[in-house]
Amino acid sequence: MPYSFTGCRRRRLFVGALRQVWIATVLLAAAVAVTAYGLHRMNGEMSRNSDADAKLLEALRTQIGQLRAYTEEVSERRALVEEVRTSNELLREQLRSLLDLIPDDTTLTRFEITPQRLLYAGVSRDPEGLRKKLQTALRGQYRLQRYLQVPIDARSVRFESRFVAERDR
Numbered sequence: 527m528p529y530s531f532t533g534c535r536r537r538r539l540f541v542g543a544l545r546q547v548w549i550a551t552v553l554l555a556a557a558v559a560v561t562a563y564g565l566h567r568m569n570g571e572m573s574r575n576s577d578a579d580a581k582l583l584e585a586l587r588t589q590i591g592q593l594r595a596y597t598e599e600v601s602e603r604r605a606l607v608e609e610v611r612t613s614n615e616l617l618r619e620q621l622r623s624l625l626d627l628i629p630d631d632t633t634l635t636r637f638e639i640t641p642q643r644l645l646y647a648g649v650s651r652d653p654e655g656l657r658k659k660l661q662t663a664l665r666g667q668y669r670l671q672r673y674l675q676v677p678i679d680a681r682s683v684r685f686e687s688r689f690v691a692e693r694d695r
Contacts, residue, residue, distance in 0.1 A: 621639065624660070624663060624664075627660060627663055629652070629655075629656065631650060631651045632649070632652075633648050633649045634646055634647070634648040635647050635648045635649070641691060643688060643691065644668050644689040644690075645687070645688050645689075646660075646687055647684075647685065647686040647687070648684075648685065649683070649685075650683060650685060651681055653675055653685035654675075656685075657685070660687065660689070661689075668690060669689060669690060670687065670689055671688045672686070672688040673687045673688075
């Protein structure tokens with residue numbers, strides 16, 4: 527093939543080393559585009575994950591708040607239970623001391639105690655002595671409102687006594 531210096535020949539764009547540079551550039555651009563796309567997708571997933579994490583964190587905070595409120599309520603109830611237990615023990619001791627005043631020869635048929643009144647009824651040989659003992663023991667808390675005696679026989683008397691609280695005069 528003859529070579530001519532004067533004839534124009536079309537020159538190829540991708541020749542030798544230039545071809546390698548172009549291929550490297552295209553591959554590098556493709557790699558950058560794929561990497562950018564991958565980072566964009568990861569960012570979207572991370573933002574969705576962060577939204578889910580934020581919702582989960584908010585739910586956990588709500589549950590922690592509810593648990594704290596429940597713990598406070600349980601603590602208040604525990605204090606109330608202790609207070610009731612203590613008052614029940616005091617009431618039990620007061621009731622025991624009140625019933626210890628009743629002699630063995632007395633049979634109670636009715637015994638009611640409330641904060642407003644105390645009522646007891648039964649059969650006794652000495653209801654007047656029992657009334658005086660109870661009246662002395664209850665002084666300051668209850669006062670005698672009504673007292674009834676009905677003789678049954680020579681040795682026994684049916685009685686009923688009603689005391690009302692001092693503050694309810």
